[in-house]
Amino acid sequence: MTSAPAPRIAIAGALGRMGQAVAAVAGTAVTARFDQPGAVADGLVSRDEALDLCDVVIDFTRGEASAALATLAAARGGPALVIGSTGLTDEQRATITRAAERIPVVLSGNFSLGVNILTGLVRQAAERLAAADYDIEVFEAHHRRKVDAPSGTALMLGEAAAAGRGVSLAQVKRTARDGITGPRVTGEIGFSVLRAGDLIGEHSVVFAADEEVLTLSHSARDRGLFARGAVAAARWVAGRPAGLHDMQDVLGM
Numbered sequence: 418m419t420s421a422p423a424p425r426i427a428i429a430g431a432l433g434r435m436g437q438a439v440a441a442v443a444g445t446a447v448t449a450r451f452d453q454p455g456a457v458a459d460g461l462v463s464r465d466e467a468l469d470l471c472d473v474v475i476d477f478t479r480g481e482a483s484a485a486l487a488t489l490a491a492a493r494g495g496p497a498l499v500i501g502s503t504g505l506t507d508e509q510r511a512t513i514t515r516a517a518e519r520i521p522v523v524l525s526g527n528f529s530l531g532v533n534i535l536t537g538l539v540r541q542a543a544e545r546l547a548a549a550d551y552d553i554e555v556f557e558a559h560h561r562r563k564v565d566a567p568s569g570t571a572l573m574l575g576e577a578a579a580a581g582r583g584v585s586l587a588q589v590k591r592t593a594r595d596g597i598t599g600p601r602v603t604g605e606i607g608f609s610v611l612r613a614g615d616l617i618g619e620h621s622v623v624f625a626a627d628e629e630v631l632t633l634s635h636s637a638r639d640r641g642l643f644a645r646g647a648v649a650a651a652r653w654v655a656g657r658p659a660g661l662h663d664m665q666d667v668l669g670m
Contacts, residue, residue, distance in 0.1 A: 424472035424473050424497075424656070425449075425472045426447050427475070428449070429474055429482070431450035431461065439647055441641065443648050448470045449470040451464050451467040468489070468496060472495075473498070474499070475647050476500045477647070481509065483509065487517075490516060497522065498524075500523070503565050503570075521657040521658065527643070527664065528643045528664055534670075535574070536574060539578050540581040541581065542581065542622075543580075543582050543624075552623075553607070553625075554607040554608070555606065555621070556571075557570065557611070558610075559611070559619075560614060561613055570620050574620060591605045591606065618635075619636050619637070622634070646667075650664065650667045654667075
């Protein structure tokens with residue numbers, strides 16, 4: 418039995434840090450690279466040219482660019498998409514969801530195996546640790562250039578905690594505290610954010626009771642970690658029918 422050929426991969430945002438990391442991991446599977454209009458570098462092609470030259474696009478750009486890419490790919494009937502852009506608005510997420518009715522899409526706030534295992538552990542802990550007894554706080558730290566907060570991973574962890582308690586994150590999310598805030602509301606899920614230096618990604622979820630504190634955490638040491646996950650997602654999604662997937666699906670979790 419012969420194995421399926423490796424998919425041809427295009428990289429959106431090829432000049433960015435994650436774009437370069439993906440190129441290093443994907444190697445000869447990369448058949449096209451593109452960036453924002455007007456960008457100049459050896460080997461870059463236009464977005465439309467790139468879509469003709471690949472089976473999957475890996476996209477770590479920004480919400481507006483990812484939504485536009487999803488709309489274009491859906492109208493063409495392909496290629497498949499792997500989207501790791503964070504800071505998506507509700508409208509941009511809805512646009513990507515609609516595109517997934519026509520093409521296969523993997524959308525994830527984090528492509529790390531460890532983070533996705535952490536997400537499952539957070540949900541299980543939240544199921545078992547009652548809101549009346551355990552407060553939940555999500556802490557995240559990233560480099561000074563990151564433009565969105567909380568991070569996509571932090572929100573993914575918050576969603577997991579909320580799901581474990583059977584509530585919507587929108588109902589219990591607390592993203593800012595300043596001034597006289599009053600006592601903490603029972604059941605809220607708080608977010609704390611640090612932006613400094615060149616931190617790649619630190620995430621912790623704290624379950625704090627009067628008698629004990631449980632902390633579940635993950636530290637990213639190299640951006641290649643996320644690139645390897647994205648390339649694995651590209652290989653998994655290529656050739657699949659239309660649908661919206663996440664990294665949990667890719668990992669069979």
